[in-house]
Amino acid sequence: MRVSVLASLLLPLGVARAASSSGSTTSSGTSSASSYVPWTLADNATNLALLEAQLTMCTYSKVEQCIQDPKLVQELGTLFRALGHCVAFDSAYVNITTASAAIPNRYYPTSVEDAYDAGFSNKFTEWSATNREQFQVDCPLLYNETIALGDDMLCCTESQYTGLSTQVRMIPGLCSACKENLRNIFCQFTCSPNNSMFLDVNEVRIVGGDDEHPDAVFPAVEEATYYVGKDWIRDIYDFCEDDSSFSLLCNPNQDCHDGYGLMEYMGKYAFNSIGSPEQINVTTMDQFSEEIQMTEFCHCDFANETNCISPMNNKMTSCVGVCGSLCAVSSDDTRTYTDACYGAESAASSGSGSVVSNDDDATWAELNAYLASNLPATDWTPLNYFLVIFGGVVGVLLIVGFIVAMLRERRYSAVERNSGTPQVVGPNTPDFHGVATAMAGSVGYLSFLDDLMPNKLRLWAAFVSKGNRPKKIIPMVLCVVVICAVGLYNIDIETDPIKLWVSTSSTSYEQRQHYGEMFNPFYRSEQVIMVPKDGGNIYRSSIIKEAIRVQIVAANVTYTSDNGDETIALDDICWKATGTGCTVNSITQYFQNSMEHFEFYEKYGLEMEHFSNCLYSPTTSDVALCTELKNALSDGDSLPTSMSDCPCLSAFGSPMNLYNTYLGGFPDGAESNYTLYLESEAFVSSYLNYNYADDDKNKPAIKWEREYIKTMKEEAASNTVFDVYFYAEISVNDEVDVESNNGMGPVALSYCLMLIYISLGINRIKMSREFFISSKILAGFCGVISIACGVASTIGIYMWAGVKLQLIIMEVVPFLSLAIGVDNIFLIIHAMTEKEDQLRRDQPSLFIGLEHNPKAIEEITSVIVSESIAYIGPSIFMASAAESVAFAFG
Incomplete structure (x- = not known):
C-alpha cells in the first residue's frame, strides 16, 4: 500500500x-x-x-x-x-x-x-x-x-x-x-x-x-x-x-x-x-x-x-x-x-574583542605621525608669484626689443637711401692685392642681427686663420681634446633602467627612493614562460607534469662561488608571503609544484580532475575528489601527509586565483567563463625575491639570478616539450650593459663610411701632384676627426664630472653629431669653393705666381676662410643653437 x-x-x-x-x-x-x-x-x-x-x-x-x-x-x-x-x-x-x-x-x-x-x-x-x-x-x-x-x-x-x-x-x-x-x-x-x-x-x-x-x-x-x-x-x-x-x-x-x-x-x-x-x-x-x-x-x-x-x-x-x-x-x-x-x-x-576604529590604525599611528612631520605640505604661492613676475618681465622685454628693432630698422634704411650701399671689406686684407674689393658684395641691409653675426664671425675666422696662428691653435685645441678625452678612462655605464628614463632630480624619483629606503623597493621578480612546442593547450597531463619539472629546475638553482665558500639558494633570498615557503605564483601550484603530489594523483588517474576542480575553486581543498582518492587507494598505499584534504592552495598557502597572471594565450571571455582558461597556450611562473634599497644587500640575489639565467639557458636549449622563455630582475641591467659596450663597433664603422662618403661627395678628383688638394680628402678626413674629437671630449668632460654614461648617449649622440657635422662640412666646403671661384672670376691676377709668394697665399686663404664663415657661419650657428636648446629641454 x-x-x-x-x-x-x-x-x-x-x-x-x-x-x-x-x-x-x-x-x-x-x-x-x-x-x-x-x-x-x-x-x-x-x-x-x-x-x-x-x-x-x-x-x-x-x-x-x-x-x-x-x-x-x-x-x-x-x-x-x-x-x-x-x-x-x-x-x-x-x-x-x-x-x-x-x-x-x-x-x-x-x-x-x-x-x-x-x-x-x-x-x-x-x-x-x-x-x-x-x-x-x-x-x-x-x-x-x-x-x-x-x-x-x-x-x-x-x-x-x-x-x-x-x-x-x-x-x-x-x-x-x-x-x-x-x-x-x-x-x-x-x-x-x-x-x-x-x-x-x-x-x-x-x-x-x-x-x-x-x-x-x-x-x-x-x-x-x-x-x-x-x-x-x-x-x-x-x-x-x-x-x-x-x-x-x-x-x-x-x-x-x-x-x-x-x-x-x-x-x-x-x-x-x-x-x-x-x-x-x-x-x-x-x-x-x-x-x-x-x-x-x-x-x-x-x-x-x-x-x-x-x-x-x-x-x-x-x-x-x-x-x-x-x-x-x-x-x-x-x-x-x-x-x-x-x-x-x-x-x-x-576585552577579548575590539572594534574597527574610524581613526588611523594604532599599528601605523607612529609611522603616520613621522610622515606628517617629515613630508611638509608644498606651498606653491612663491612659485606662482615668480612665474607671474617672470612672465611680465619677459613680455616687457619682448615689447621693448620689438620697438627698438623697428626704430633701428628705420634709421638704417634712411642711412642706406642717403649714402648708398656700403662696400663689405674683408678684415686685415692687403690693399695692394685688392682682394677685399673683389670679395665685396652688394647685399643690402636686412636686420641688426643679420649684420652683427657675419661681421663677428668674419673677424673671428680671420683671427684664427691669419698667418701662423693655425699652427699654434690646432695643437692647443688637440691638447684640450686629449685632456677631456682622458676622462673616458673612467667611463661608467648606467644600467639601472629606472635612472635611464627618469630624472634623478624629479619628484617622483625622489619619493620612490624615500619610500624605498623606508619600506624597501618592490620585490625582485624572476619569471619563466613555457609554451608547448606542438602549439596545443596546457590542459594535458604530460604538459602539466613537464611544467612542474621545469619549475623545480628553476627553484633548485644554487649559486656556488669559485672557492666554494659561498652558496646561495632561492630559499635564502625569496620573499615568504606567509612565512612558510617561497612565493612562487603558478597555476601548477594546484599540485603545490610538487612532483610527488602530481604523480600520486596521476597514479589513480585523477590529476586532470583535480586541476580543473582547483581552477573553479582555488581557495578550498578538493574534498570530494580527496574522498574518491582515499576510496581508490591500493592496499598499503596512503596519502602523503602534505596532501591531506587534497589542497588547492599553493605550497606557501595562498590561493592561485589570478588566472590571467599565471596563464597566457587564453581565449577572449575567459575572465567570465573559467572553463576557457583550460584552453590557454602558455604557463607563466613568477618568483618573488626580496629587494633592498642598499645595493650591497642585493648582491646575493644578483649572483643567484645570474646562475638562474645560466641554468635556464641550458634548460631552454635542451627542452623538447616547451619553448622556454625566462627573465630575471637583473636581465634589463645586463642587456643595457651589453648594448652600451657593443655600441662602439657601429659608431666606428659609421665614421669610416662617412669619411669615404665625404671624400667622394666633395671631391674634385684630378690625377695629378695636387690630388690631395683638389680632391679635399684631407679636408673631409679632418672634418670627421674633428667630429669624433668633439664627441669624445664632450663625453670625457662628463666622465670627469662623475656622470654615468647612458645607453642613449652611445646609441644616439655619436650618430646625431656625425649627421649634423657632415652636413656642416659640406656647407663649409661649398661656401669656400663658392668664395674662391668668385675671387678667381673677379681677380684672376691674384692667383698668378702665388707659388713664389707664401705671404700672399696666407692672406688670400685667410680672406677666403673669413668670408666663407661670414657667409655660412650664421646659419650653422643658429641651427646649432636651436638644436642645443631642443636637446637641453629633451
Missing part, C-alpha cells in the same frame, strides 16, 4: 532520479548504512496524501512541490521553540547530481531526545572517534557551547555532520579566526541543539529520496530565516574583512560592505550546486517593529522563555593577535556586546 501511494505522489512531483549510487554517496559523504533514516513522510500515507493536496509553486526551485509556512501544517509536525528543540533536523536525502553539492536540511520539528529515541544518531558520544575529533576542528564554537559543557545531544545526525564537514572545509580564507567564524554559521544552523530558537522555516519542498532511499519522502527546507544579533552580524564581517580571500565571499565591487551583504551571498539558494542548498535569509531583531519585537522575541527579563525567538548572538573568535595583517580590527579598542533579546538596555564591554 505504501509503495503504491508513494508512486502516485512522486509522479506529479516529477522528482529527478539521475544521480548514480556513487554520486549520492559522494554528495552525502556517507555510505548507505550510515545514512539510515528511521522515519520519513512516506511512513504515513494519509498525511502524505493530505500534503500533496497543499502543494504550491516553489519560490526558488520553480516546481510545484512546496508548502508555505510549514509550522502551520499539522502533518509536518508541531514546532515548539525551546532549548533542546530542533526545527531543522537531519538531511533530506534527495537526488544530487553535482559532486560536492550540499544536501538540504530536513524540516523535522522535534526535541533532541525524541529524535534519539526514534533511532536517529544525534548523540555525540556515540559517533565514531574520527568524527568526534573532526567536529571539534570544524565547529569549535558550537563544541565549546554544548559538548564541552556536557550537552551530548545535537540537532544533526552523524551522517549529516559528515556532509556538513565536507562543505565547511570549502570555505576559503587564510585567517584561522575568520574561517572558524564562517564555519560556525552552518554548524549552528545544522547541529545546534537549540536551533528552533533562532531558525524559522518559511517554505519546504516535498521531495522523494535518492537511490539509497528510494521509498522515502522528505520535507526539504526550501527557505529559512536565520535570526542573529547585531553584534554577531558586525563581528562576522569585521573579523574577516582583511582576509586575502574574503573578497571571494564579499566583494565590495558587488555592493557587499557589511555582514548583511556577506550573509546574503553565503545564504543564496544554490540547490544541486556548490553553496547553500536552501535560501537562508539573515535578519536581526531591530529590523522588526516594536510590536513584533515585544510579542515574537524572547524578553531579557525571563530566563529560559519558550515559544519565542532568541537570535543567535554567540561571541565569535576575534582575529586580533591571531591573524596579524589579515585582521582589520585594531588591537587596542574595546568591543561591546548587547544581549539579543527584547528590552536589552546596557552593553557589556569585552
Whole structure:
C-alpha cells in the first residue's frame, strides 16, 4: 500500500532520479548504512496524501512541490521553540547530481531526545572517534557551547555532520579566526541543539529520496530565516574583512560592505550546486517593529522563555593577535556586546574583542605621525608669484626689443637711401692685392642681427686663420681634446633602467627612493614562460607534469662561488608571503609544484580532475575528489601527509586565483567563463625575491639570478616539450650593459663610411701632384676627426664630472653629431669653393705666381676662410643653437 501511494505522489512531483549510487554517496559523504533514516513522510500515507493536496509553486526551485509556512501544517509536525528543540533536523536525502553539492536540511520539528529515541544518531558520544575529533576542528564554537559543557545531544545526525564537514572545509580564507567564524554559521544552523530558537522555516519542498532511499519522502527546507544579533552580524564581517580571500565571499565591487551583504551571498539558494542548498535569509531583531519585537522575541527579563525567538548572538573568535595583517580590527579598542533579546538596555564591554576604529590604525599611528612631520605640505604661492613676475618681465622685454628693432630698422634704411650701399671689406686684407674689393658684395641691409653675426664671425675666422696662428691653435685645441678625452678612462655605464628614463632630480624619483629606503623597493621578480612546442593547450597531463619539472629546475638553482665558500639558494633570498615557503605564483601550484603530489594523483588517474576542480575553486581543498582518492587507494598505499584534504592552495598557502597572471594565450571571455582558461597556450611562473634599497644587500640575489639565467639557458636549449622563455630582475641591467659596450663597433664603422662618403661627395678628383688638394680628402678626413674629437671630449668632460654614461648617449649622440657635422662640412666646403671661384672670376691676377709668394697665399686663404664663415657661419650657428636648446629641454 505504501509503495503504491508513494508512486502516485512522486509522479506529479516529477522528482529527478539521475544521480548514480556513487554520486549520492559522494554528495552525502556517507555510505548507505550510515545514512539510515528511521522515519520519513512516506511512513504515513494519509498525511502524505493530505500534503500533496497543499502543494504550491516553489519560490526558488520553480516546481510545484512546496508548502508555505510549514509550522502551520499539522502533518509536518508541531514546532515548539525551546532549548533542546530542533526545527531543522537531519538531511533530506534527495537526488544530487553535482559532486560536492550540499544536501538540504530536513524540516523535522522535534526535541533532541525524541529524535534519539526514534533511532536517529544525534548523540555525540556515540559517533565514531574520527568524527568526534573532526567536529571539534570544524565547529569549535558550537563544541565549546554544548559538548564541552556536557550537552551530548545535537540537532544533526552523524551522517549529516559528515556532509556538513565536507562543505565547511570549502570555505576559503587564510585567517584561522575568520574561517572558524564562517564555519560556525552552518554548524549552528545544522547541529545546534537549540536551533528552533533562532531558525524559522518559511517554505519546504516535498521531495522523494535518492537511490539509497528510494521509498522515502522528505520535507526539504526550501527557505529559512536565520535570526542573529547585531553584534554577531558586525563581528562576522569585521573579523574577516582583511582576509586575502574574503573578497571571494564579499566583494565590495558587488555592493557587499557589511555582514548583511556577506550573509546574503553565503545564504543564496544554490540547490544541486556548490553553496547553500536552501535560501537562508539573515535578519536581526531591530529590523522588526516594536510590536513584533515585544510579542515574537524572547524578553531579557525571563530566563529560559519558550515559544519565542532568541537570535543567535554567540561571541565569535576575534582575529586580533591571531591573524596579524589579515585582521582589520585594531588591537587596542574595546568591543561591546548587547544581549539579543527584547528590552536589552546596557552593553557589556569585552576585552577579548575590539572594534574597527574610524581613526588611523594604532599599528601605523607612529609611522603616520613621522610622515606628517617629515613630508611638509608644498606651498606653491612663491612659485606662482615668480612665474607671474617672470612672465611680465619677459613680455616687457619682448615689447621693448620689438620697438627698438623697428626704430633701428628705420634709421638704417634712411642711412642706406642717403649714402648708398656700403662696400663689405674683408678684415686685415692687403690693399695692394685688392682682394677685399673683389670679395665685396652688394647685399643690402636686412636686420641688426643679420649684420652683427657675419661681421663677428668674419673677424673671428680671420683671427684664427691669419698667418701662423693655425699652427699654434690646432695643437692647443688637440691638447684640450686629449685632456677631456682622458676622462673616458673612467667611463661608467648606467644600467639601472629606472635612472635611464627618469630624472634623478624629479619628484617622483625622489619619493620612490624615500619610500624605498623606508619600506624597501618592490620585490625582485624572476619569471619563466613555457609554451608547448606542438602549439596545443596546457590542459594535458604530460604538459602539466613537464611544467612542474621545469619549475623545480628553476627553484633548485644554487649559486656556488669559485672557492666554494659561498652558496646561495632561492630559499635564502625569496620573499615568504606567509612565512612558510617561497612565493612562487603558478597555476601548477594546484599540485603545490610538487612532483610527488602530481604523480600520486596521476597514479589513480585523477590529476586532470583535480586541476580543473582547483581552477573553479582555488581557495578550498578538493574534498570530494580527496574522498574518491582515499576510496581508490591500493592496499598499503596512503596519502602523503602534505596532501591531506587534497589542497588547492599553493605550497606557501595562498590561493592561485589570478588566472590571467599565471596563464597566457587564453581565449577572449575567459575572465567570465573559467572553463576557457583550460584552453590557454602558455604557463607563466613568477618568483618573488626580496629587494633592498642598499645595493650591497642585493648582491646575493644578483649572483643567484645570474646562475638562474645560466641554468635556464641550458634548460631552454635542451627542452623538447616547451619553448622556454625566462627573465630575471637583473636581465634589463645586463642587456643595457651589453648594448652600451657593443655600441662602439657601429659608431666606428659609421665614421669610416662617412669619411669615404665625404671624400667622394666633395671631391674634385684630378690625377695629378695636387690630388690631395683638389680632391679635399684631407679636408673631409679632418672634418670627421674633428667630429669624433668633439664627441669624445664632450663625453670625457662628463666622465670627469662623475656622470654615468647612458645607453642613449652611445646609441644616439655619436650618430646625431656625425649627421649634423657632415652636413656642416659640406656647407663649409661649398661656401669656400663658392668664395674662391668668385675671387678667381673677379681677380684672376691674384692667383698668378702665388707659388713664389707664401705671404700672399696666407692672406688670400685667410680672406677666403673669413668670408666663407661670414657667409655660412650664421646659419650653422643658429641651427646649432636651436638644436642645443631642443636637446637641453629633451
